[in-house]
Amino acid sequence: MDSPSAPRRGAMQGDDPVLRGVVEMDETYVGGDPRPRNTGDDDAGDDSASGRGGGSRPKGRGTAKPLLLTAVELGGSVHARRIKSHRTDAIAPAWRAWIDPTAQLMMDALPAYRRIGQAHPSHLTVNHSKRQYARTDVDSGERVHVNTAESYHALLRRMVVGVHHWISGKHLDRYAAQAAHAWDHRTRDAATLMSLLARPAEPLPFRALTT
Structure with missing residues (x-):
């Protein structure tokens, strides 16, 4: 069950500033496998049936985990939201809302990203399927990667593992906003961060939280 601090998480959903300059886009699946159900048989030796060890659950695009889209401005803010698929029509609304049309995009070779990138004056890609994670663009001399977006994903995962567990x-979207707030304000002083406590937030009824 999500914690009673959900309204505070909602308060961390900021004003969504438009991202400019160099902007990385990437996506990731969020959430671990569910804990194996206890069958009561302490002597059972087959881990594959319980979901341990054997790892029969699909990963990547075959998984049932929710998909998160992230865009991060180098030296600036990060936006993230859940999307339904890797298709252009699922990614495009966030792209239009978040990113200035003049921004330079950096992304992987996902077909939807290539189509979106064509609307920008510059978009550079790396091909993760070919284990290419960073490269120097021959024409511009720029270093191309989505490592900054992946750093945000790492922050979110550590938050889940170390604090929420599930x-x-x-x-x-609320948890992603909490991680984005931590990212955006990571260099702020304590007094500025404490101002979050005074920020108004709509109450989240228990029924809406759990149904």
């Missing part, structure tokens, strides 16, 4: 797909 999060629901329904409230993924």
